[in-house]
Amino acid sequence: MREILTFGRYYKKKLGKRVKKIPLAISGFTCPNIDGTVAKGGCTFCENESFSPNLEKVNKKFFLNPNSKINPILDKQLKEVEFQYIATKRRYKNLGYEKFLAYFQAFTNTYAPFDTLKALYEKALSLEDCIGLSIGTRSDSVNEEILDYLKELDSKYEVWIEYGIQSIFDKTLEKINRGHDSKTNEYWIKKSKDKGLKVCGHIIFGLPDETQEMMLETLKKSIEWGIDSIKIHPLYVVKNTALAIEYRKKRFKPISKQDYIDTLLKAFKILPKNVVVQRVTAGIDNQTLLAPSWCKDKNRLISEIRKALRKEGMIY
Numbered sequence: 391m392r393e394i395l396t397f398g399r400y401y402k403k404k405l406g407k408r409v410k411k412i413p414l415a416i417s418g419f420t421c422p423n424i425d426g427t428v429a430k431g432g433c434t435f436c437e438n439e440s441f442s443p444n445l446e447k448v449n450k451k452f453f454l455n456p457n458s459k460i461n462p463i464l465d466k467q468l469k470e471v472e473f474q475y476i477a478t479k480r481r482y483k484n485l486g487y488e489k490f491l492a493y494f495q496a497f498t499n500t501y502a503p504f505d506t507l508k509a510l511y512e513k514a515l516s517l518e519d520c521i522g523l524s525i526g527t528r529s530d531s532v533n534e535e536i537l538d539y540l541k542e543l544d545s546k547y548e549v550w551i552e553y554g555i556q557s558i559f560d561k562t563l564e565k566i567n568r569g570h571d572s573k574t575n576e577y578w579i580k581k582s583k584d585k586g587l588k589v590c591g592h593i594i595f596g597l598p599d600e601t602q603e604m605m606l607e608t609l610k611k612s613i614e615w616g617i618d619s620i621k622i623h624p625l626y627v628v629k630n631t632a633l634a635i636e637y638r639k640k641r642f643k644p645i646s647k648q649d650y651i652d653t654l655l656k657a658f659k660i661l662p663k664n665v666v667v668q669r670v671t672a673g674i675d676n677q678t679l680l681a682p683s684w685c686k687d688k689n690r691l692i693s694e695i696r697k698a699l700r701k702e703g704m705i706y
Contacts, residue, residue, distance in 0.1 A: 522548025596645030623672035
């Protein structure tokens with residue numbers, strides 16, 4: 391049986407400890423695809439509250455961008471980092487986890503003045519049992535200065551940069567209003583790898599009009615670009631998104647559970663054994679979910695995925 395290299399197994403082998411990521415959602419962060427820099431309205435599927443459990447707790451009225459001259463809420467942001475980290479760490483400690491990565495998750499977490507980024511990242515690294523960072527971002531929102539700084543931190547801590555790849559097909563990226571093309575993803579992922587950074591790529595199965603072959607091609611290309619880790623989840627529809635309008639007008643049909651699991655099985659047969667798997671699905675158990683209904687029970691779905699993988703000789 392092939393044992394899939396999960397995030398937990400990776401750090402158990404590397405450090406001999408149970409390591410967990412602590413998601414953080416910080417006031418003042420947004421996205422160039424929301425504030426009008428590259429597009430407006432965000433990705434068609436995006437309602438960030440559905441992706442980040444801590445986001446609803448923060449004030450979203452003031453937004454930064456890399457050219458902001460001042461940051462009047464920095465003290466508030468630093469307190470949010472500490473509060474969210476400590477509160478979530480307490481829960482995870484009770485579950486037996488020993489060390490943690492501060493996961494800057496909601497919105498685009500390199501899309502702010504460099505001094506603000508340094509202050510927030512270093513605040514997180516100063517907290518007890520924090521051994522590193524995972525920075526969620528977009529490939530159009532990084533630069534050499536940020537990557538060089540993360541590389542400097544990586545000499546002392548565990549540092550990951552997470553890019554939303556979603557698809558390698560430009561026509562798909564246009565349909566979902568992504569705001570950048572696939573070449574941008576390729577360039578900055580390769581640039582990050584050239585600097586020695588650990589890269590996690592996020593991809594989505596079930597994007598509008600994509601075939602299974604297209605989904606698997608996105609995975610293959612992401613591997614070619616040098617990603618160290620992968621997150622995969624199905625496209626689901628939540629309220630207050632452009633995708634919800636398309637779904638209600640019957641212009642979008644979500645991927646079926648059977649097709650998702652089948653695509654996932656084929657993906658794992660392609661995936662190199664040294665690529666860390668951080669996510670195989672996503673779920674949302676609240677009233678914002680419109681479809682597909684099978685995304686409502688994440689634990690049940692993971693159980694089904696595990697059974698399907700075991701039949702194929704793989705242990706997740």
